[in-house]
Amino acid sequence: MHASKKPMKVGLFVTCLVDMFRPSIGFATIKLLESAGCEVSVPETQTCCGQPAFNSGDKKTTQQIARQTIEAFDGYEYVVGPSGSCIGMLHHYADLFDNNDPWRARAENLKNRAFEITSFLTDVMDFDSILSSYEGKVTYHDSCAGLRELGVKQQPRKLLAKVANLSLTEMEDAETCCGFGGTFCVKYPEISNRMVENKSANVELSGATTLLGGDLGCLLNMAGKLKRQGHNIETRHIVEVLAGMTDEPAIGEAAYELGQPA
Amino acid sequence: MEIHSPEFKEKSRIALHDVNLQKALSNLKAGFPVKRSTAVARMPEFEQLRDEATALKNHILENLDIYLEQFEANVIKNGGHVHWCRTPDDACKKILEICKDVDSKTVTKGKSMVSEEINLNDYLQKNGVEPIETDLGEYILQLRGDHPSHIIAPAIHLNLEDVSEIFHEKHKRPKSSDPAVLMQEAREMLREKFAGADVGITGANFLVAETGSTIIVTNEGNGDLTQTLPKTHIVVTSIEKVVPTLEDMTLFLRLLARSATGQEFTVYNTLSTGPRRTGDQDGPENFHVVLVDNGRSEMVGTEFQEMLRCIRCSACMNHCPVYGAVGGHSYGWVYPGPMGSVLTPQMIGIEQAGLLPNASTFCGKCESVCPVRIPLPKLMRHWREDEFSKHLSPKAVRWGIGGWAFFAKRPGLYRLLSTSSNLFLRVMAGKKGRIKKIPMAGGWTDWRDMPAPSGKTFMSQYKSRKQS
Ligand code: SF4
Numbered sequence: 227m228h229a230s231k232k233p234m235k236v237g238l239f240v241t242c243l244v245d246m247f248r249p250s251i252g253f254a255t256i257k258l259l260e261s262a263g264c265e266v267s268v269p270e271t272q273t274c275c276g277q278p279a280f281n282s283g284d285k286k287t288t289q290q291i292a293r294q295t296i297e298a299f300d301g302y303e304y305v306v307g308p309s310g311s312c313i314g315m316l317h318h319y320a321d322l323f324d325n326n327d328p329w330r331a332r333a334e335n336l337k338n339r340a341f342e343i344t345s346f347l348t349d350v351m352d353f354d355s356i357l358s359s360y361e362g363k364v365t366y367h368d369s370c371a372g373l374r375e376l377g378v379k380q381q382p383r384k385l386l387a388k389v390a391n392l393s394l395t396e397m398e399d400a401e402t403c404c405g406f407g408g409t410f411c412v413k414y415p416e417i418s419n420r421m422v423e424n425k426s427a428n429v430e431l432s433g434a435t436t437l438l439g440g441d442l443g444c445l446l447n448m449a450g451k452l453k454r455q456g457h458n459i460e461t462r463h464i465v466e467v468l469a470g471m472t473d474e475p476a477i478g479e480a481a482y483e484l485g486q487p488a
Numbered sequence: 489m490e491i492h493s494p495e496f497k498e499k500s501r502i503a504l505h506d507v508n509l510q511k512a513l514s515n516l517k518a519g520f521p522v523k524r525s526t527a528v529a530r531m532p533e534f535e536q537l538r539d540e541a542t543a544l545k546n547h548i549l550e551n552l553d554i555y556l557e558q559f560e561a562n563v564i565k566n567g568g569h570v571h572w573c574r575t576p577d578d579a580c581k582k583i584l585e586i587c588k589d590v591d592s593k594t595v596t597k598g599k600s601m602v603s604e605e606i607n608l609n610d611y612l613q614k615n616g617v618e619p620i621e622t623d624l625g626e627y628i629l630q631l632r633g634d635h636p637s638h639i640i641a642p643a644i645h646l647n648l649e650d651v652s653e654i655f656h657e658k659h660k661r662p663k664s665s666d667p668a669v670l671m672q673e674a675r676e677m678l679r680e681k682f683a684g685a686d687v688g689i690t691g692a693n694f695l696v697a698e699t700g701s702t703i704i705v706t707n708e709g710n711g712d713l714t715q716t717l718p719k720t721h722i723v724v725t726s727i728e729k730v731v732p733t734l735e736d737m738t739l740f741l742r743l744l745a746r747s748a749t750g751q752e753f754t755v756y757n758t759l760s761t762g763p764r765r766t767g768d769q770d771g772p773e774n775f776h777v778v779l780v781d782n783g784r785s786e787m788v789g790t791e792f793q794e795m796l797r798c799i800r801c802s803a804c805m806n807h808c809p810v811y812g813a814v815g816g817h818s819y820g821w822v823y824p825g826p827m828g829s830v831l832t833p834q835m836i837g838i839e840q841a842g843l844l845p846n847a848s849t850f851c852g853k854c855e856s857v858c859p860v861r862i863p864l865p866k867l868m869r870h871w872r873e874d875e876f877s878k879h880l881s882p883k884a885v886r887w888g889i890g891g892w893a894f895f896a897k898r899p900g901l902y903r904l905l906s907t908s909s910n911l912f913l914r915v916m917a918g919k920k921g922r923i924k925k926i927p928m929a930g931g932w933t934d935w936r937d938m939p940a941p942s943g944k945t946f947m948s949q950y951k952s953r954k955q956s
Contacts, residue, residue, distance in 0.1 A: 240946050242896075246906050247939065249946035268950055273902045279889055281850065283872030283881065287893040294897065370851035403809050407849025409885070412931030414847055416501050419935040420813040421849075450936030453922055478922040478939030 233265040234351075237299045239307035239316070239340070242274035243442040248477065251442060254469035255308045255343050262353040269298040275315040281408055285322065289329075292319040296332050304350065305340040308465050309441045310372020316340040317375065342372050343465060344440060348381040356388035358470030365397045365434035366464070367425070367448065369441035373401060382440060382464050389467060397432035399424070406447040422451040429459060436460045436476075438467060449477040489607055489635055491836050492820030496843040500814035509815050512645050516638075520806040523750025524857070531746065541743050542861045544736060545797035549788060555697040555730045556779070562700025566762025568775035576606035579780045583608060583689070583722055586776055587617050590720050592686035598704060598711040599623035600691025601639050601800065602726050602780055604822045605835065608689075619689070620681045622710040624674055631658045637816030637824065640748050640802045645815050678710070688718040688772070690760075692725040693799070694740060695777070698733045701761040702777060705741065705754035712758050721760060721772035726780045728796040740799055743859040747801040783834045791870050795830050797860040804854035804864060810847055819844060826854035826864040833871050842880055845871035903947055910941045917941075 236259055244251045252268075259266045276291035296319065299305045307313045317340060319333035347353045366386065372378035386394050405411060405421025412418075425448055429437050437452070437459055439445050449461035460476035492499065503509055528534045548555055560570040573579035587595060595612065597603065597619050609619045609630075621630040625643035629635060631654045636642030643651075648665055655670055656663040659677060664670060690711055692702040702723045704711045715721045731737050745751040764771035787793055805811040805825025816824030821841070823831045829844040845868035854864045875881050895902045917923045917940030925933045932938055943949065 242906070245946040246910050247941045249943055249949050252946040252950070268947075270947075271899045273896045273899050276896070279893055279896075281869065281872065282885055282889050283869065283874070283876030284889050284893070285873055285876075287889065287897070290897050291893070294899075370849065370853070374852035374856055401853075403849050403851035403853065405809070405849065407851070410847075410849045412929070413885075414497070414500070414810075415931040415935060416504055417810055417813050417847070418849075420504055421809050422936065424809075446939050447936065449939050450922070450932070453937045453939075454935070474942060475921060477942075478937055480921045 233263055235302050236264040236266050236304045236306050237302035238266055238268045239305050241307055241309045241312045250474050251308050251463045254465040254471045257469040262351045271298040275312040277315045289322050292322055296336050306343055306346045308343045310342045310369050310376050310378050311441050313340050313342045314371035314375040342376055342378050344381040345378050354388050356385055356468055359390035360392040360467045362435045363393050363395055364436040364438050365395055365432040367439040368401045369439055369444045370403050372440050385468055395432050395434055397428040399428050404444045404448050406444045422447055426451045438462055438464045440464050445477055453478045489822055493841045500818040503814040503818045508647055509645050512647055513812055513815055516644050517812050527746040527750040537743055538859050541739055545860050549796055558697040559695050559730050563777055566700050568762045570777045572779050574781045576782055579606045579778050580611040582778055584615050587687050590686055594618040594685045595687040595689050596620050596622050596685040596714045598690035598714040599626050600724055602691055603724050622678055622714050639800055682713050682717050685718045687720045688714040689722045690715050692723050694737050695730040696734055696737055697730055701759045703759045705757050707755045709756050716770050720774040722776045724778045727784050744799050744801050747803040747859040794862050797862055798827055803857040807853045807857050830867040838875055842875050906945050910945045914941050
């Protein structure tokens with residue numbers, strides 16, 4: 227266990243969606259990291275991982291954002307974020323630079339330090355002192371990048387097993403893409419819609435009352451669909467449940483007072 | 489085949505609402521992927537075979553010229569002929585010339601995607617040679633004037649009812665919807681054609697350099713008749729199919745069957761090694777191999793070289809959620825699904841095929857099942873880069889990315905943008921927590937609600953918490 231040693235210096239990669247749509251995910255991530263004995267900072271010069279440019283074929287912009295992110299996280303032992311997709315993007319940075327470009331080595335170095343939150347807690351910190359409780363039947367959607375680029379599969383389940391009162395039921399095709407795909411969902415809206423319809427049907431079939439996942443993009447997509455279809459199923463990011471921060475209404479739900487921090 | 493790839497969006501919209509097609513696609517999804525995973529689970533060394541096959545293919549591609557020349561030399565030694573054809577047109581002309589030489593009026597054909605790629609049937613027909621498809625799926629499509637929508641199950645988009653309909657119309661027999669009766673009917677019709685054909689054309693799954701053999705694998709056995717009965721056998725194939733030895737071939741056969749249909753081995757594995765020799769009981773008198781390039785050699789040495797590892801197993805499309813939603817015809821040309829989204833731009837140009845590599849969420853499922861570990865998402869992204877650098881991407885995309893990038897590269901300004909967008913969305917949502925309609929974001933809100941931000945941005949909250 228690292229927790230007994232000098233605190234691990236971790237830089238939080240907030241991700242642009244969490245920053246914009248659901249700050250509580252960022253705070254829950256900090257809480258979990260601190261419980262695991264890390265000292266967490268949030269570098270101010272981070273923005274977005276650059277995925278919109280990367281997936282649109284704009285390599286130059288992607289390189290510029292990559293350099294900015296690499297610099298922002300210089301000096302941290304680890305870089306942790308509540309998203310397999312954005313951390314996966316950080317892992318792609320090295321491919322953006324030629325072999326003899328010094329940025330490549332820096333990108334490789336970032337790659338070795340960058341982890342998705344559940345994988346960091348489990349694989350790096352060997353941490354599972356989850357003290358939260360969650361009433362209900364949940365199902366877990368495996369977001370694609372986390373699953374296939376970073377091997378995030380058992381880690382979230384291992385941690386969820388520690389949550390009191392929670393029962394996990396697996397849905398059919400939990401590993402099938404929800405149809406979000408960043409800009410894909412607005413470039414090919416009908417296809418994306420079919421994919422998220424399939425997903426919501428599987429969520430419903432599972433009988434779960436809460437849908438959890440590890441990527442806010444996918445969660446916004448699935449929550450938006452479930453709400454549009456009138457389902458009474460809550461959608462949350464896994465860290466909210468793990469950190470015991472579920473007082474806030476679920477994604478896309480209920481009223482907030484304008485201007486009040488949630 | 490005519491090119492309809494620029495209509496991908498319209499075609500996929502129609503496909504999504506085609507009830508029959510959707511039924512057929514759900515059968516596909518419930519079939520091949522399940523069978524593949526069962527077969528893989530039964531073979532502990534599967535992952536290792538994938539690594540071996542990937543490495544072997546890479547080696548072959550590094551030495552492609554050497555193996556192709558060895559293959560050619562051995563075909564000639566066996567008494568056959570090899571024709572190198574750079575373009576589809578060269579290949580069609582060569583095949584027609586061979587047909588004319590033996591005065592052929594009809595040719596029987598086994599399933600071959602390369603023949604679709606070079607549009608062979610149309611060409612032969614226009615020039616007075618009648619091609620007859622003998623693979624059941626292809627035969628049905630030919631009767632309908634239709635094209636394959638899948639590389640190994642060409643008629644996957646059709647239901648039994650469609651087959652029964654077209655057989656009744658074309659065979660002039662009583663209508664039946666019993667698969668066994670339909671199969672028998674097709675057999676009888678085809679038997680006559682086999683007897684009358686002077687030339688048989690097949691594709692090849694692999695070309696074996698050390699022996700000069702070609703091999704086709706089928707589950708119907710039609711390929712055997714196509715290549716043994718006529719006097720002349722033409723193999724139309726492409727250059728990346730060569731493998732060094734028979735043993736190497738078996739490595740790929742093991743992966744191919746399992747990845748494609750979940751079989752341990754395909755039912756018929758038919759090797760052709762030159763024409764009939766004295767003393768042979770059967771076999772063609774003439775043996776020709778037409779080697780098609782069609783842009784492949786240009787891929788060697790580029791970032792797309794990895795695509796040439798493809799063994800056409802179809803696993804990528806069988807597992808693709810986009811293919812599963814819109815079917816193969818939406819892609820508008822010969823090769824659909826992830827492998828098609830990489831190959832098609834190479835063969836018909838990114839100008840025409842640009843929508844295909846963009847039609848992916850990069851979920852990575854295709855790469856995870858590809859027996860030769862082709863990084864399909866990465867290759868689709870390379871096409872997007874190509875498109876972007878040639879200024880072919882739609883203006884909305886370029887401006888959108890440009891505008892967003894301006895802020896994303898300037899953290900200070902970015903905070904202003906995220907704070908104001910955050911406020912804007914919260915105002916729109918009012919007390920509801922979600923938004924039903926956002927101007928300019930119809931792609932999202934036509935189909936789903938937009939969850940509203942649950943408070944001020946993380947960065948501003950974090951700052952005030954730290955200060956307090
Ligand atoms: S790309 Fe891979 S999975 Fe797709 S057909 Fe080719 S070999 Fe099979």
